[in-house]
Amino acid sequence: MIQTQGLTRRFDGRPAVEDLSLEVHEGEVFGLLGPNGAGKTTTVRMLTALLAPTSGSAVVAGFRLGKEDMEIRRRVGLLTEAPGLYERLPVQYNLEVFARLYEVPEREIPGRVEHYLRMLDLWERRRDPAGTLSKGMKQKLAIARALLHEPRVLFLDEPTASLDPEASRMVRDFIADLKKEGRTIVLCTHNLDEADRLCDRIAVLKQRLIRVDTPENLRRALYGRAVWVQLREVRPEHLRAVRALPFVQEVAEQGRELRVHLDDPEGMNPLLVRALVEAGAEVQFVREEEHTLEQVYLDLVREEKEAGR
Amino acid sequence: MNWDKVRAVIGKEWRDAFRNKMVFFSLVFMPLLFAVLPLIMLYFMGQSPPQEVSGDDLGPFLLYQTYFGLENPLHVVMVGMASIYTIIFLMSPLILPMMIASDSIVSEKVQKSLEPLLATPIRVSELLLGKALAAIVPAVLATWLAYGLYGALAALFLPGPVVGVIFSPDWLVGIGVLSPLMGLFSVCIGILISSRVNDTRAAQQIGGFVALPLMLVFIPMFLGKLALTAVVFLLGAVLFLFLDAGTLWLATAIFRRETILTRWK
Numbered sequence: 128m129i130q131t132q133g134l135t136r137r138f139d140g141r142p143a144v145e146d147l148s149l150e151v152h153e154g155e156v157f158g159l160l161g162p163n164g165a166g167k168t169t170t171v172r173m174l175t176a177l178l179a180p181t182s183g184s185a186v187v188a189g190f191r192l193g194k195e196d197m198e199i200r201r202r203v204g205l206l207t208e209a210p211g212l213y214e215r216l217p218v219q220y221n222l223e224v225f226a227r228l229y230e231v232p233e234r235e236i237p238g239r240v241e242h243y244l245r246m247l248d249l250w251e252r253r254r255d256p257a258g259t260l261s262k263g264m265k266q267k268l269a270i271a272r273a274l275l276h277e278p279r280v281l282f283l284d285e286p287t288a289s290l291d292p293e294a295s296r297m298v299r300d301f302i303a304d305l306k307k308e309g310r311t312i313v314l315c316t317h318n319l320d321e322a323d324r325l326c327d328r329i330a331v332l333k334q335r336l337i338r339v340d341t342p343e344n345l346r347r348a349l350y351g352r353a354v355w356v357q358l359r360e361v362r363p364e365h366l367r368a369v370r371a372l373p374f375v376q377e378v379a380e381q382g383r384e385l386r387v388h389l390d391d392p393e394g395m396n397p398l399l400v401r402a403l404v405e406a407g408a409e410v411q412f413v414r415e416e417e418h419t420l421e422q423v424y425l426d427l428v429r430e431e432k433e434a435g436r
Numbered sequence: 437m438n439w440d441k442v443r444a445v446i447g448k449e450w451r452d453a454f455r456n457k458m459v460f461f462s463l464v465f466m467p468l469l470f471a472v473l474p475l476i477m478l479y480f481m482g483q484s485p486p487q488e489v490s491g492d493d494l495g496p497f498l499l500y501q502t503y504f505g506l507e508n509p510l511h512v513v514m515v516g517m518a519s520i521y522t523i524i525f526l527m528s529p530l531i532l533p534m535m536i537a538s539d540s541i542v543s544e545k546v547q548k549s550l551e552p553l554l555a556t557p558i559r560v561s562e563l564l565l566g567k568a569l570a571a572i573v574p575a576v577l578a579t580w581l582a583y584g585l586y587g588a589l590a591a592l593f594l595p596g597p598v599v600g601v602i603f604s605p606d607w608l609v610g611i612g613v614l615s616p617l618m619g620l621f622s623v624c625i626g627i628l629i630s631s632r633v634n635d636t637r638a639a640q641q642i643g644g645f646v647a648l649p650l651m652l653v654f655i656p657m658f659l660g661k662l663a664l665t666a667v668v669f670l671l672g673a674v675l676f677l678f679l680d681a682g683t684l685w686l687a688t689a690i691f692r693r694e695t696i697l698t699r700w701k
């Protein structure tokens with residue numbers, strides 16, 4: 128759905144996005160993560176044909192950036208960081224104006240507007256000025272505005288930034304519903320928990336692409352997989368029994384726990400536990416080591432910083 | 437040019453602008469003042485005894501005596517004054533829409549609606565034309581209505597020659613053709629300014645300053661040095677037609693989506 132090749136954008140000679148090559152598949156939720164100033168918004172603005180790249184190329188929804196910008200704009204929807212509604216105008220009219228600008232046939236406009244307002248529980252507020260809505264409702268209305276023309280790709284730039292937890296959840300649930308409908312979504316977010324829950328794949332950016340993969344693979348690539356086994360007491364023979372297992376890559380002792388690195392915990396844990404029991408150990412708990420996406424992200428950004436890029 | 441999009445922009449601008457009391461006041465109340473105040477002055481002037489005005493007092497109004505073939509010196513002065521007051525209706529489309537026009541782009545930026553707007557498949561020319569028409573059309577309609585009211589009340593309370601000059605073919609061409617084109621020029625300048633500054637108040641102040649030099653055009657008219665005939669108005673209309681097209685083209689050419697999105701904070 129989106130392919131970029133060496134996409135670069137500089138402002139006054141300073142790179143905002145550099146040499147970005149990535150691919151977003153149809154129907155996936157693709158996350159863009161990165162610290163402030165990493166180039167996420169610039170990337171979205173380039174891919175929605177709002178900013179021209181300094182160099183590189185991209186194809187969005189089958190159209191070439193820079194050459195078929197109007198076609199791209201017809202096929203993408205954009206939720207900007209701030210909802211940017213016409214606050215003095217009624218909720219319904221906010222959608223009607225954008226439906227016309229997005230070339231929705233006039234006879235279909237009332238039905239589509241009603242559909243989205245009902246879907247978002249805003250129908251009862253349709254005559255109220257948009258400025259009277261809560262922050263969460265405004266954000267939902269802005270998402271509806273981006274969906275009116277049934278875009279092939281939806282770009283959501285920080286959809287839950289500055290929302291309270293309840294409003295954030297309301298918006299997140301709506302994005303999850305859109306995901307179920309099979310829409311292609313590019314999601315810029317600082318909220319790593321949100322990215323973890325919603326995104327099929329994640330790109331970590333800091334001007335250039337640091338890494339792109341599924342959240343799970345990012346974790347594995349950085350830390351591998353490990354299990355923690357808690358014993359009533361750790362003895363040297365227990366350590367020897369674990370080290371003797373061919374699938375164990377590394378073992379470390381921490382108090383009454385053993386940290387065991389292995390590739391396939393689901394398959395190998397029973398063998399590991401049996402070996403320990405046969406060595407006389409009393410196994411109390413076995414749990415897989417978990418890394419939050421936040422840890423993954425912070426470590427990737429730190430690595431990048433240490434590499435001096 | 438997609439006229440549905442232009443119409444969508446116009447509709448949105450109107451609904452938004454008319455919820456602003458200042459805009460509503462300036463578009464309705466000011467033209468009403470333009471219509472009523474000159475009439476009051478002309479009415480009381482007409483109540484003066486005829487002997488108080490002699491042929492020697494006519495000064496710059498001699499032009500009107502010759503042009504309209506009037507004999508009564510009081511009527512010559514009243515016709516001259518009516519003609520000068522009617523210039524207000526030529527000028528009002530310069531002043532009235534400036535508030536909407538100078539605010540048009542910068543207000544979108546201030547309420548952060550410009551980025552979603554520019555992300556739609558709308559051309560800059562469609563956006564700016566929509567904004568220009570949204571600003572000029574109500575101003576011209578308000579001016580025409582006020583002019584009609586001015587003429588109708590004049591017909592009730594003022595002598596025939598005065599009504600004749602207000603509704604003369606010259607002024608009908610002036611108010612009907614030149615006035616909207618002059619107004620459109622002022623609007624295009626206002627939009628041009630609005631897309632170059634990042635603060636609503638600055639846009640309105642600069643817009644006001646830009647409208648002032650345009651007023652210089654009216655000085656020879658006020659001084660009676662330029663006879664306001666249909667030919668003069670039509671020549672002016674042709675000149676402003678080119679100026680309008682040029683300014684709208686310039687506003688479109690120097691409208692920088694990228695600068696507006698990335699530099700305005």
